Amino acid sequence: MAEMPVTFGNVLKACERIAPYLNRTPVFTCSTADEIAGRKLFFKAENLQKTGSFKARGALNAILLAKERKPTVAGIVTHSSGNHGQAVAWASKRVNLPSYVVVPAMAPASKKTAIRGYGAQLIECGSKPSDRYEACDKLQAEKDLEMVPPFDHPDVIAGQGSIAVELLDQVPDLDAIMVPISGGGMASGIAIAAKHMKPDIKVFVVSPQGKLLTDCFKSGQRLWPNPPEYLNTTADAIRLQQLGHLTFNILSQLAEKDAFEMSDEEMIQGVKFIMHRMKLVVEMAAGASVAAVLSDRMKSLDPAIKKVGVILCGGNIDLDNLPW
Amino acid sequence: MAEMPVTFGNVLKACERIAPYLNRTPVFTCSTADEIAGRKLFFKAENLQKTGSFKARGALNAILLAKERKPTVAGIVTHSSGNHGQAVAWASKRVNLPSYVVVPAMAPASKKTAIRGYGAQLIECGSKPSDRYEACDKLQAEKDLEMVPPFDHPDVIAGQGSIAVELLDQVPDLDAIMVPISGGGMASGIAIAAKHMKPDIKVFVVSPQGKLLTDCFKSGQRLWPNPPEYLNTTADAIRLQQLGHLTFNILSQLAEKDAFEMSDEEMIQGVKFIMHRMKLVVEMAAGASVAAVLSDRMKSLDPAIKKVGVILCGGNIDLDNLPW
Structure with a gap:
């Protein structure tokens, strides 16, 4: 193996x-x-x-580790209109870090509301997968954020x-x-x-x-x-x-x-x-x-x-x- | 008091x-x-x-007590198309007694199915409250059943x-x-x-x-x-x-x-x-x-x-x- x-x-x-x-x-x-x-x-x-x-499990583990490795980390960024976005928003708040969640503008309003409800800043992007990655990369560089991807x-x-x-x-x-x-x-x-x-x-x-x-x-x-x-x-x-x-x-x-x-x-x-x-x-x-x-x-x-x-x-x- | x-x-x-x-x-x-x-x-x-x-709590207590007081009781009867009917059916089965649940013929099929699913015999009656009581009384007398009412x-x-x-x-x-x-x-x-x-x-x-x-x-x-x-x-x-x-x-x-x-x-x-x-x-x-x-x-x-x-x-x- x-x-x-x-x-x-x-x-x-x-x-x-x-x-x-x-x-x-x-x-x-x-x-x-x-x-x-x-x-x-x-x-x-x-x-x-x-x-x-x-999703709260993986997001929280990644965010706690990010803070452990770099205590000065400025915040967390991810892309997800679904459960991972909510989990990152929630977990970031638990450890007192700002979070930025990139969501396609066309995502359902209820999902956007849920992500905002957990305390994240919502960043809207276009509908192509590449739009998400570009928005994440830009934010990460500008604000010195840690990226927490949904699974890989x-x-x-x-x-x-x-x-x-x-x-x-x-x-x-x-x-x-x-x-x-x-x-x-x-x-x-x-x-x-x-x-x-x-x-x-x-x-x-x-x-x-x-x-x-x-x-x-x-x-x-x-x-x-x-x-x-x-x-x-x-x-x-x-x-x-x-x-x-x-x-x-x-x-x-x-x-x-x-x-x-x-x-x-x-x-x-x-x-x-x-x-x-x-x-x-x-x-x-x-x-x-x-x-x-x-x-x-x-x-x-x-x-x-x-x-x-x-x-x-x-x-x-x-x-x-x-x-x- | x-x-x-x-x-x-x-x-x-x-x-x-x-x-x-x-x-x-x-x-x-x-x-x-x-x-x-x-x-x-x-x-x-x-x-x-x-x-x-x-409802399972009250029905079961009443049925266990009925059997304690009269070990030869032949079965249980009640009237209810809802939660109490299901509870009596379920509780009777737990203590190995047959149960008869009187239900208005016009009750939704899903409720009748649920009551039968818990093992009761379903007896259909008319839609007036008095129809239910009459059907219960008749069954109780005919079959020597114990009546378990829904609340009183x-x-x-x-x-x-x-x-x-x-x-x-x-x-x-x-x-x-x-x-x-x-x-x-x-x-x-x-x-x-x-x-x-x-x-x-x-x-x-x-x-x-x-x-x-x-x-x-x-x-x-x-x-x-x-x-x-x-x-x-x-x-x-x-x-x-x-x-x-x-x-x-x-x-x-x-x-x-x-x-x-x-x-x-x-x-x-x-x-x-x-x-x-x-x-x-x-x-x-x-x-x-x-x-x-x-x-x-x-x-x-x-x-x-x-x-x-x-x-x-x-x-x-x-x-x-x-x-x-």
Whole structure:
């Protein structure tokens, strides 16, 4: 196995570093879901995390480390109209740093309001991915800011890994974990921590359709078309087609090669199942991992996989525009 | 104070009796809500209770006691198209008794499905309140069943009181509790337990508009028109205008005389606040108590009321027909 850009030691230090600020999120069970899946399921409620998603973990770890390494850092910058933007805004405020979040001008007003609500300065840019990077670079240079990217960064990955450390403390004998995936930061952190703590555990990633992950993992090649594309899905938190470079390297080695791909309709049914049965509000990305464990393919998995963790990654869904 | 039909001792015994079957529901806090209310709020998540509402507590206590008193009891009967019907079905199954739930034929199919799903036999009746009672009486006589009414029964009230015992164990120094009210079973149980444990605590009841509770409490008279009417509200779990006879007697003595009355719009905003900020699915009745603590009247209450419990009574809301 090639050397990893993030070690289990990094994850453990991240756990310690961020614990004073964050929720240890609870784990829920549901006998109806167990019957459908034919296994015991353990739902990790990251929708109850600060800012409504797991993103607070990685953002906070990266920001605390930035300040540790350079105590005079003037502030934090990132680009994201979604959960990562809220997480950076929230985490920066916790450590008394100003934050600047670059958002496409066309992003929904509700998302802009949420990011401002957590205390960030919002910088609007054009709609091309390159517009975001240019705006970030300009701000970073002008104001001497630290950039905290959404997933392809060792400190972000280490922070997300804290999910697995908590989950395996709460349910030590898990045989597998289902993780929704977009850029791959959460899946990478979870895989590094979980495989260290329990080498036989399987980490399955779950995405919307069209992500080509199984082919990429099996060939070990980045088969995605360039420039990077968005997937055609209503699951707005997991729309990226490509993994990052660090995350692809990590997950090619540690994740199961057969990825789950779910349709919008399956993810909607996953969200409704959790809202109806568990009374938890979850977003479409969380619906993806729920859909996976309720799917026919789940039933056909190795019966030795008896206990399965399911990451409910977030709860930031627009209640006025539910996708059903 | 007149003698109570339910004692704190009854409530404590109920706690012990039902604990092996039920969830000790968690308490959530929310700094944004605290800022709006100007006090510390503690939300008791009965939406995470078995069957999705607090009703499981009272129904189970009554059914366990029925079996204790008459081990040969043939089964349980009740009338309810809502949370109490589901609770009786669920609780009967836990103690291996058949259950019969009388439901108006015109009740929504989703509610009938839920009651059947918990294992009850569904008996359809006409739409008048008297149709329900007649159907119940007939079944009870024919099959030698025990009737478990939705609220006006000492064992049901004692079971609901367990909410307050738990909540004051979780947050011992509460100054007040906000309780949604329909027939008054939950408010009565909570008032009996809370006032015993902490005599200075205030129990505020919250209802949809038109319930006339403040006038009834202040005059000590049942001022409601007869035959009993339903309130004009979308909060389907708290539509009754009248309290029961036991519950009116209890609450006239123990509840604050100034009841809160909330509009549908305020309850909707309450539900959306909890779903958006706390990521919990709650029903409109729970939205009532949330709306009360977020209201202008709350701001003007005695500043000595610093810590307030808020009962999120249930989470059974129709996701395909949300009231906004």
